Amino acid sequence: MAAQIRVHTAKRSSPQRKETHGLGLAILFVLPAAVLVLTLMYYPMIRTFYESLFSTSFLNPTPEYIGLQRYSDMLHDSDFWQIVQNSLVWTISVVLFQNVFGVLTALLLNQNLPGKSLMRGIVLLPWVLPGIVAALLWRFMYDPQLGLINSILISLGVTTQKTAWLAEPGMAMVAVIVAAVWKGFPFSTVIYLAALQGVDQQQIEAAQIDGANAVQRFFRVVIPSISGIIRLNLLLTTVFTFNYFDMIWVTTRGGPLDSTHIFPTIIYEYGFGKFKFGDAAAYGVVAVLILSVFALLYLYELRESIRGRAS
Amino acid sequence: MKRIGLMLLIVILAIPVLGNVGAQGDDVVTLTFWDNQQTESGLSAYQQAAVDEFEAAYPNIKIDVVTVPYTEYQDRLILAVQGGNAPDISTVDQIWNPAFAVAGAVMPLDDYIANSETVAEDAFFPGAWQSAMWDNQVWGIPFNVDVWQFSFYNKALFEAAGVDPESITTWDGLKAAAEALTDPDAGQYGVGLFGFPNESIVVVVDSFIFSNGGAVLHEDGSCALDEPESVEALNYLVSLIPYAPEGLLNTKNEDIRQLFLNGSVGIEWWPALEQPTLQSSELDWGFVAGTAPEGKTPVGTYGGWNLVIYDQSQHKEEAWKFIEFLTSKDVNGKVVDLIPANIEAAQSFLAENREGADMILEHLNNAQPRPLSPNYLELSDIEQQMIQSIFSGAAVEDAVADACSQINDLG
Numbered sequence: 001m002a003a004q005i006r007v008h009t010a011k012r013s014s015p016q017r018k019e020t021h022g023l024g025l026a027i028l029f030v031l032p033a034a035v036l037v038l039t040l041m042y043y044p045m046i047r048t049f050y051e052s053l054f055s056t057s058f059l060n061p062t063p064e065y066i067g068l069q070r071y072s073d074m075l076h077d078s079d080f081w082q083i084v085q086n087s088l089v090w091t092i093s094v095v096l097f098q099n100v101f102g103v104l105t106a107l108l109l110n111q112n113l114p115g116k117s118l119m120r121g122i123v124l125l126p127w128v129l130p131g132i133v134a135a136l137l138w139r140f141m142y143d144p145q146l147g148l149i150n151s152i153l154i155s156l157g158v159t160t161q162k163t164a165w166l167a168e169p170g171m172a173m174v175a176v177i178v179a180a181v182w183k184g185f186p187f188s189t190v191i192y193l194a195a196l197q198g199v200d201q202q203q204i205e206a207a208q209i210d211g212a213n214a215v216q217r218f219f220r221v222v223i224p225s226i227s228g229i230i231r232l233n234l235l236l237t238t239v240f241t242f243n244y245f246d247m248i249w250v251t252t253r254g255g256p257l258d259s260t261h262i263f264p265t266i267i268y269e270y271g272f273g274k275f276k277f278g279d280a281a282a283y284g285v286v287a288v289l290i291l292s293v294f295a296l297l298y299l300y301e302l303r304e305s306i307r308g309r310a311s
Numbered sequence: 312m313k314r315i316g317l318m319l320l321i322v323i324l325a326i327p328v329l330g331n332v333g334a335q336g337d338d339v340v341t342l343t344f345w346d347n348q349q350t351e352s353g354l355s356a357y358q359q360a361a362v363d364e365f366e367a368a369y370p371n372i373k374i375d376v377v378t379v380p381y382t383e384y385q386d387r388l389i390l391a392v393q394g395g396n397a398p399d400i401s402t403v404d405q406i407w408n409p410a411f412a413v414a415g416a417v418m419p420l421d422d423y424i425a426n427s428e429t430v431a432e433d434a435f436f437p438g439a440w441q442s443a444m445w446d447n448q449v450w451g452i453p454f455n456v457d458v459w460q461f462s463f464y465n466k467a468l469f470e471a472a473g474v475d476p477e478s479i480t481t482w483d484g485l486k487a488a489a490e491a492l493t494d495p496d497a498g499q500y501g502v503g504l505f506g507f508p509n510e511s512i513v514v515v516v517d518s519f520i521f522s523n524g525g526a527v528l529h530e531d532g533s534c535a536l537d538e539p540e541s542v543e544a545l546n547y548l549v550s551l552i553p554y555a556p557e558g559l560l561n562t563k564n565e566d567i568r569q570l571f572l573n574g575s576v577g578i579e580w581w582p583a584l585e586q587p588t589l590q591s592s593e594l595d596w597g598f599v600a601g602t603a604p605e606g607k608t609p610v611g612t613y614g615g616w617n618l619v620i621y622d623q624s625q626h627k628e629e630a631w632k633f634i635e636f637l638t639s640k641d642v643n644g645k646v647v648d649l650i651p652a653n654i655e656a657a658q659s660f661l662a663e664n665r666e667g668a669d670m671i672l673e674h675l676n677n678a679q680p681r682p683l684s685p686n687y688l689e690l691s692d693i694e695q696q697m698i699q700s701i702f703s704g705a706a707v708e709d710a711v712a713d714a715c716s717q718i719n720d721l722g
């Protein structure tokens with residue numbers, strides 16, 4: 001940022017004094033933001049990594065240096081791999097379905113149907129609902145005895161058994177994924193709706209004249225036009241989902257038998273359930289490393305899309 | 312202009328100094344006291360009335376009472392201690408007390424006790440006093456106690472099924488009653504067994520093990536869950552699963568309470584602290600003390616809270632005065648929603664506020680504590696996972712063997 005401003009000022013005015021003045025001013029403007037980012041983001045991150053190198057817990061507040069021992073233990077721990085597996089299943093499923101539903105509802109809302117504006121507002125409801133409220137809502141709906149879902153299924157005659165959606169190790173993950181997709185897909189809808197409105201209508205009409213049917217128009221014209229946005233949204237929702245804590249914590253707390261524990265919930269449990277701050281920190285560092293890959297991809301995509309627009 | 316600015320600056324700089332002078336003159340100390348609320352008994356209001364009484368007796372001490380919901384209490388306390396913002400005084404669960412002592416979060420109280428006129432070991436239930444001991448020092452003063460569990464039953468359902476409530480104090484009787492009361496098609500379940508992994512299921516399972524003559528740890532600290540008495544108790548609990556509501560692994564005792572209150576569950580397990588909730592409901596209920604095999608006495612699991620003074624406190628002397636006040640026989644019963652830990656206070660409290668006072672006292676006296684260890688929370692976590700495995704179908708013998716190997720590794 002500072003470098004860019006310096007280049008601009010250098011172009012506009014040649015005298016050395018003015019250039020230095022411009023640089024100083026740029027640093028002055030950037031400084032408050034930089035200080036905030038450093039203290040609120042980078043310091044805690046570095047501190048977390050530092051903490052993970054020590055054996056610290058509530059019981060042993062005096063840190064004992066253990067280096068990378070914890071990381072090597074973690075890699076040999078089946079619980080860790082279960083968390084990784086759960087996180088992958090959770091993130092991939094939620095992101096995939098959120099985006100598919102997002103595109104489909106966006107297409108629907110992009111049509112000139114009566115009550116379009118009202119529907120656009122209603123579809124946003126799950127997204128604007130506070131996370132804890134949404135999770136409690138789903139916990140009640142999944143309740144085997146009092147829940148809405150079982151009572152509907154039983155009254156429709158689909159089943160006679162009361163299914164314990166959140167209490168079966170195989171079923172619980174599916175149940176929380178469904179709830180998370182419901183909560184998150186309106187975000188994708190909004191993004192895709194905005195993207196669809198930017199699709200060139202002339203191209204669609206041209207394709208129509210050339211004899212392309214609706215499916216062909218969608219895959220050959222619409223999707224390529226919004227592919228940049230799709231990639232960006234996939235990355236964003238991946239980061240959101242990977243870090244999504246409330247839904248799982250409120251509905252299952254990572255259970256039953258750890259079958260729904262993902263990185264954020266296990267970090268919380270280690271930190272505050274078991275007072276093992278070092279372990280919590282180590283899981284936190286691994287989570288940051290995994291997310292960094294997505295963050296880098298996001299930055300790359302962002303740069304590409306800016307370049308695309310510029311050219 | 313410059314002069315006015317300078318004067319303004321001087322005035323602004325002087326304000327905090329002048330403020331301090333005023334405060335020193337008053338010499339008022341404000342103590343922060345944290346407690347958690349487990350029932351709907353209106354505890355905060357009672358505590359505030361006691362605080363007013365204390366402040367009238369000690370005009371130089373003000374008490375700031377912070378009541379935290381039970382579910383987030385532990386997290387908030389740990390965060391406060393770690394962040395250097397610990398309260399002066401708080402209640403801590405008996406099972407946390409050794410850990411708080413070893414962590415250096417709280418201070419030993421032996422010197423204060425030696426010079427106290429009101430706080431003495433024999434004024435409190437022995438199990439409660441024991442829970443505050445670690446390394447031959449006393450780290451907390453018992454505040455309240457209770458025992459897991461009493462079997463609360465729905466009188467109407469029992470009458471309809473023709474079950475004698477007294478029969479459920481034996482294992483065979485409980486199972487027969489559970490069977491008679493269960494009708495899944497009508498959405499009715501005999502027994503409110505739950506399996507969500509938290510401390511509530513640990514205390515219930517422990518009480519079944521204790522009632523069968525078993526233990527969680529041997530006296531030498533090694534795991535006793537693989538002993539025949541424990542295995543038998545766990546197998547017995549598994550045999551109750553068909554009579555419990557579906558979704559055992561994700562069901563909490565609070566969920567069971569909802570089902571009990573709406574008449575879907577015949578028996579629920581809680582400490583005596585459940586009484587205020589049931590009294591405010593329209594349910595016709597009764598209760599018996601625990602369940603044991605034929606010929607054995609039901610043994611409950613001890614629970615309760617101790618008052619501690621934090622090492623970070625700047626006002627330890629004043630904090631001690633407040634603890635003496637809260638645990639005295641005249642006040643203790645007015646500031647708790649469990650049972651006062653002060654024996655004299657407990658007797659009058661139970662007579663006034665609880666049904667079946669004698670039964671509660673007897674069950675309290677028979678109760679056994681959970682293992683007192685700074686590693687208790689890890690131990691409890693292993694037990695919770697073991698219970699979840701067993702309730703999800705794992706063989707009891709395999710699950711206890713696995714749990715014992717983990718517990719023995721804790722050292």
